[in-house]
Amino acid sequence: MLVERGWSVTYRHKLWRLLARRIPLRPFPLSGPSAVASITFDDVPDSAVSVGAQLLGRSGAAGTFYIAAGTCEFQDRHWRVCSRDQIRDLTEGGHEVGCHTAHHVNVQSLGVEALARECDENARTILEITGYPLLNFAYPFGDLGLWQARYLVQRFQSCRTIYERINVGTIDLAKVGAIGLFDRTMTRDRLEDLVGAAVAAKGWLVFYTHDVGPEPTFMGTSPRLMELTLSVLADHGVPCVTMEAALRHHGYGEDRTAPSTGARSAEI
Structure with a gap:
């Protein structure tokens, strides 16, 4: 399988990405209190x-970890990917495992049938490891196309992007916004502003990162920043929960049929 790295740059890919951003695929009104x-x-x-x-666990919080199971224990230039045992530890600790394709594939490089096979393989592997289904998706490299996004949002509860925005009002579950939680870009003042805005709008603030360590990569977070984020959220009375739990908080499943999951997610 040819795994396309990074964002697709051809005119055709850019057009499909633009259409995916502009065309509503699955509107969902956030209705949490x-x-x-x-x-x-x-x-x-x-x-x-x-x-x-x-x-997260020490603060009573739970996270969502988007895993491409076919890359487990792979050593790349930035880090070593987690092991199967660590994936099992996540679910046993009350965290959610999400889908990131099986081999960390740019979805724009795949037709819908090949994308379905990627998701099927990942689902089988994660189910074998944890006993739980995959409910939420994040686009590898943050790249998406119209047809791929349409398929994925029919299969998953939500699809998370790297489009930097707070989710407020009626959102598109195919394009959930997220803010990069990186030491190189995040400050206490920005954290306070983001959390304050989410509180005012009764919204859903999603952060994303990769590695966590004292000297993180440019895509990662230090323990200091992670603890600061959890502290600011706590100071504002904002619970930090999995994507699945956040969706339920905002009414997912009340006016539609939601999958019966059995997944372990922190309650709000």
């Missing part, structure tokens, strides 16, 4: 589990 936050991890380096999940 208060703001909620989710901290998510893409690719899931082993430090996201050994450090990130531990920090």
Whole structure:
């Protein structure tokens, strides 16, 4: 399988990406009584589990970890990907495992049938490891196309992007916004502004990151920043929960049929 790296740059790919951003695919009104936050991890380096999940757990929080199971224990230039045992530890600790395709594939490089096979393979592997289904998706590299997004949002509760915005009002579940939680870009003042805005709008603030360590990569978070984020959320009374739990908080399943999951997610 040819795995396309990074964002697709051809004119055709750019056009499909633009259409995917502009055309509503699955509108969903957020109806929760208060703001909620989710901290998510893409690719899931082993430090996201050994450090990130531990920090969340100590604060009574839970996260969503988007895993491409076919890359488990793979060593790339930035980090080593988590192991199957660590994936099992996540669900046993009350965290959610999400889908990131099986081999971290740019979805724009796949037709719908090939994309379905990627998701099927990942689902089988994660179910074998944890006993739980995959309910939420994050686009590898943050790249998406119209037809791929349409398929994915029919299959999953939500599809998380890297489009930097707070989710307020009526959102598109195919294009859930997220803010990068990176040491190189995040400050206390910005955190306070983001959380304050989410509280005022009774919205859903989603963060995303990768590795967690004292000297994180440019896509990662230090323990200091992770603890600061959890502290600011707590100061504003905003719970930090999985994507699944945040969706339920905002009314997912009340006016539509939601999958019966059995997944372990922190309640609000």
